[in-house]
Amino acid sequence: MTVLATPDKTGSGFPLGFDTILDPSPLQYLDEHGALSGVLRDDAPELAPERLLATWRAMVVGRRFDVQATTMVRQGRLAVYPSSYGQEACEIGAILALRATDWFFPTYRDCVSMVTRGIDPVEALTLLRGDWHCGYDPQRWRTAPQCTPLATQAPHAAGLALAAKLAGDDTVALAFCGDGGTSEGDFHEALNFAAVYQAPVIFFVQNNQYAISVPLAKQTHAAALAHKAVGYGMAGVRVDGNDVIAVQRVVAEAAERARAGEGPTLIEAVTYRMQAHTNADDATRYRDEAEVEYWKPRDPLARLETYLKASGLLTDAVAAEANQAAEALADDMRARLGEEPEVDHRDLFRYVYAQPTPQLLEQAAGLQAEIDAAEADTEGEAGR
């Protein structure tokens, strides 16, 4: 791994060897043409044929999920959907490099990673459909509820990782965050706490170049977001976020370091948000189409596919199975998200407290009486 911040490797004449060690060019193994650089050792687990095919399959399914979710917003079945189209190498690579016992902390843009974890697509989209806030059981999936206030989940990941360390478990926590989130105070406090406690946590920044409309240049003056690791005394690495092999390798090594008691890692994955922020956003107001065109050939799925085809691993049969699985998922989403979800008004009060206040019980009874009265009225009218 390119450990950017290693004070003992300086010797440049500058305090931290800033211009010599902090090379901001991202680590890349699989280039945009689908060619594998010779840097990665042949025995890297990410290069095992079955692993490569499983990764590709997850990306095909993940992308189909994303496209289907976007469609369902247009059909009015979801309130909103922040697409991660084009960020599949991050969404999927990071998750595949973790163990099932590891925790991860997604944001609202990370549905694809949740589905990759195994969470039911309908449960993953509960928040965005609006029938509840978190639709899945976080304990079962070791997945925190999707976080909306930017970077506020990062200190949770640090805390959970510290707890795991104190408990003597080898659990690792991974927190996703965007480039915009790195400006939030909680991001910095989380990095600092994690470094001070040497907590087994990975902060994975998907630098997709935009925070809604604000480009990275207005978010930071730093040459790389990964450089922020230096100030906290932790390892930082900048990786090509559209190279799923490099992403997996970097996360796997960060997790190994964390498990070995070597503390947290900051990963900056350089990628691009191909779609607007959400369906409610108009990206033409703040970026040129030429910029989007630049990124299209750098697509993470296409480059892996090119590599797999060139190396003869991706047969028609394998491709057919994956596409079938993706279509089955889309069909399932259409069917189950097409139905109006059932909601229960009693849920408004049910989960607020373990020990509900008398005031809340009174309000719950009041709402129930209102609803009962309305139903009685309706029945009365029907009976007339």
Next chain:
Amino acid sequence: MTATLDAARKTAQNTEISLAQAVNRALRDAMTADDKVVVFGEDVGVLGGVFRVTDGLTRDFGEQRCFDTPLAEAGIMGTAIGMAMYGFRPVVEMQFDAFSYPAFEQIASHLAKMRNRTRGALPLPVVVRVPYGGGIGGVEHHSDSSEGYFVATPGLHVVTPATVSDAYTMLRAAIESDDPVIFMEPKRLYWSKDVLSTTGPEIGKAAVRRAGADATLIAYGPTVSTALEAAEAAEAEGYDLEVVDLRSIVPFDDATVCESVRKTGRAVVIHEAAGFGGTGAEIAARVSERCFHWLEAPVRRVTGFDIPYPPPKLERHHLPSVDRILDAVASLQWEDR
């Protein structure tokens, strides 16, 4: 021999301890009872906290159970939330009332909501200790009464002891609760002393500290002792005042408060925080809604002014005083009595 031991025990039991020591003992006993209880915050380790509330905990339980954190309240709160998600029961200290504000987003957006948004899958048994209130000559940012922010945030319990024994029993109960509890410690009572009783009413129950027939003084935390003083002074003026110590603001004990007001027919609510939009407004509204037909006069409030907390040399004008409480009592339409 047994008689000697009993005598010794009795002496120990009758020894007065301070409210700060009672909080310390509650932390100790909770940490002894459950190894998932961890204490952390700024200066709570070797120093024992700026008020010495965590004195000796690191020495006796080790740095894994009681530890200093970097100086960042949002980080402290976020870390506590993450640890609670993994099964720990963190008790964190916000060094002073106004220092808790950086943590407010973590409290409002996550601590208060996590259980609800996950349908009960992720309860957060976190206790946030907040030394609060004025009267200790603190300079700017060290004397706020910040309870209103927490009280207005559904999903939290907000409690505040006014006695040595409540400081102990309520903190033990707060740590055992599966809900997040904001534990507001009236810092000017830290040095007040009493004999400790380790049993007391549950959280959510108010206590009648002084029985009276003519009017009810409703107070909590630091103003309970002021209310009791006022009640003593009022005797000379011919008023027999009842004093209710709320103990818990959320949940609110409507039953005890209403029972008292229906008996006396008059009520004055007292707190240090600014009156406008304050907790007293909620209490006055609740009492008016529930006790209107028993009331002989409008519910009055005696609160801090609607100003930023004053500098130490002016705070005596701001804090609810015995005189101001007596004036409020005198204004409760006694003409037809």
